[in-house]
Amino acid sequence: MNEIVKNWILENMLPANSMSQELAPLLSLLFLGLVVFALGFIANLIAKRYILTWLSYFITRTKNKWDDVFLDRKVFNRLSHMAPAVVIYLAAGVIFPEAEEHLVELLMKKGALIYMILAGLLVVNSFFSAVSEIYANFEVSKNRPIKGYIQAIKIIVYLFAIILVISTLIDRSPLILLSGLGALTAVLLLVFKDTILGFVAGIQLASNNMVRQGDWISMPKHGADGDVIEVTLTTIKVQNWDKTITYVPIYSMISDSFANWRGMAESGGRRIVRSIKIDMTSIAFVDNADLAEFRKIHLLKDYLDEKDREIQEFNRKTGVDTSNLVNGRRQTNVGIFRAYALAYLRQHAMIHQEMTLLVRQLQPEPNGLPIQLYCFSKDQRWAFYEDIQSDIMDHLLAIVPLFGLRVFQQPTGQDVRMLGLTSAADAK
Template sequence: MISHLYIASDSLQILTRGYVENVWLQAMTGLLLLGAFAWAANWVAKRIVLTLLLRLIDHLPFRVEAAHIGAVVARLSNIVPALIIQSGVAAVPHLPVRLAGFIASLSTAFIILTLAIALSGLLTLGNDLYQRRPDAANRPIKGYVQVAKLLVYGAASILMIAALMDQSPLLLLSGLGAMAAVLMLVFKDTILSLVASVQIGSNDMIRVGDWIEMPQLDANGDVIDIALHTVKVQNFDRTITTIPTHRLISESFRNWRGMQESGGRRIMRALVIDQNSVGFLDETGLAAVARFGLLRTYLHDKQDDLSRWNGDHAAGNRLDGRRLTNIGTFRAYVLAYLRAHPNIRPDQTLLVRQLAPSEHGLPLEIYAFANSIVWAEYECIQADIFDHLIAILPEFGLRLFQRPAGSDLGQLMSGTRIWNGQGALEARALCQVG
């Protein structure tokens, strides 16, 4: 029995002596113990401490921000095991100095990266909080937040490289002076976008929700995102056009915000009148237009004015006198019709004017503002107005100019009746066939 005890004691001494002499085994054991302790600390931080913090965060009134705060806190909890490894690696026995220094530097670099990511999350949280402001769409800060993130990650990169090289960050910063030209070339778009973002924000050129039109880039729709490098526009066909931010400064674009804020959308369209149908109103024509209630005041005042002028200047000569014309009367009717229309803004510019005549006819342009900025409603208002005007135009003895179609020429050649805007007219055939 005693002999067996001596044998076991000798074996234990041999194993202990071998363990003491095997420095690598001691180092590996120390690293395993350090890793286990770091894992345990990470488990406690995430399973217990973080869970309690998230429960407290859930009681906050802002659910979206609570989710962001939870993500930031979860990221910060990764610092706990890194700090333990950084502080405890020096206590691992027989670990080579260079390896211990590398592990400590790697832990420091990981801590810096984790802090940078957490700070980036805080910046995102700040942007989300700012978006809740009522004037956030007028003054977006997303571009500035992205610039701050670039600075954070740039500083973190320098500190991480300095930690891995075990050098002072000032040494790396002193070498950046020689790389300034290279950095200017590499970050050229970023610098241009930053300057453009500042100008766009300070001059209030565009906002999220604005309708902008930039034909050279096939952009025609609503702005849905303003970032540092790009501005996203959702076109009316539901496609997305991405515009470089600096191009909004260097090139022209149209912003329809003024129209949207005014509450009215412009109608500017012309009826092209056949000039051959323009003429004076005779007794029959005057009696026909006198039926319109919208023209009673105009006709009464106009006839009194013409009678006075003709009495003072024409001296009984009818050819030298002023007379009512069908197109002038129709212009007055259109103006009165628009003033009485319930969907036309009376406080905005309202014009019915003649443009320069051309080989295509005499354009009679309507310039008015509908009381709706909704696209579908605006188109319906405009279509209803011109439906009525085109249909009532023959009552004034006027015709719209239209190039003849093949069917018109066929009717003319066969001698059939064609419509001239006032009724059916028998057209003589220009030639006889057979």
């Protein structure tokens, strides 16, 4: 074909002289090269304007949503770039078959091959991004995220594409380059250390279901305390409660300890543990007059009647002299307060009655006797949970004096001032 074009140029475009004989082959090659690129341009035009347009029209009218994701991720758009490269590659072999044009054919074919490799890389990248997006729409994605695996596959594809490009440029088999990678293993391990560690850790996290998107985790070492919003190949993205973002290396989730609050979320309750410290000098036995006042409290009436019968029966059987406060059993103001706190929690609408619920004494401390509330709220949302436990503590702290008890607290400036005024009054 080159000879035909060259002869046509000599006969119709150039004068018959020695310079024309030298210039004609170059013009012929230039003309044929333009023809090859024109064919590629036409192929690109047909692929994008007609085939891609028709395919987009068809996809947008199907009931399936996954094909829309492939369209949005431009998988088909990037695939259309293969058309001109394939046409140029095939046309170069047909138009430049002669040995003297081998260099032109070689350059065109290598350029087309490299373009096809890069276009294929973009197609694969978009394809796996679309697969990740489609998978995220399924419920199983919350328990088994695959974003880290997708990133690992993309890295492998990138490396393979680089090897193909290099092998195309140097005209050597990719297997030769792959066999030479053994010497670079140490370097690759050093460069991709975090990626390799993250990939292995990601497999362990996924297989053991240790952490997933949407979990609330606490990891003080890395300053993370909030919801997991993304799990990638190398990091876990955590949005803290103050709306800051913390990126935790994924392999740290294996090597270090962290708290996952998913169990609390799945249990249906959120634990409340609060203590009221009672001044131990205010603890005392109660007499009949006190009991009569306490019986006016609706939540205590049944408890006091039952406890009173139990104590009287015990004292009768043992035959002790109850005129002495030391003998026998008696009710105390702190015991009645504990009973009231327990009854209050049992009738509270926002306290989970099917989970652990108790009011107990802890070991006495220099700061008083702790009365601990241990229960679970039904509402796990942070703000509502805080409101529930605050309302409970407000109520119990306010009624402590009604039982003849005092809440212990460190002396304040007001206490010191009142002590000084009292001392001054006594001195007068």
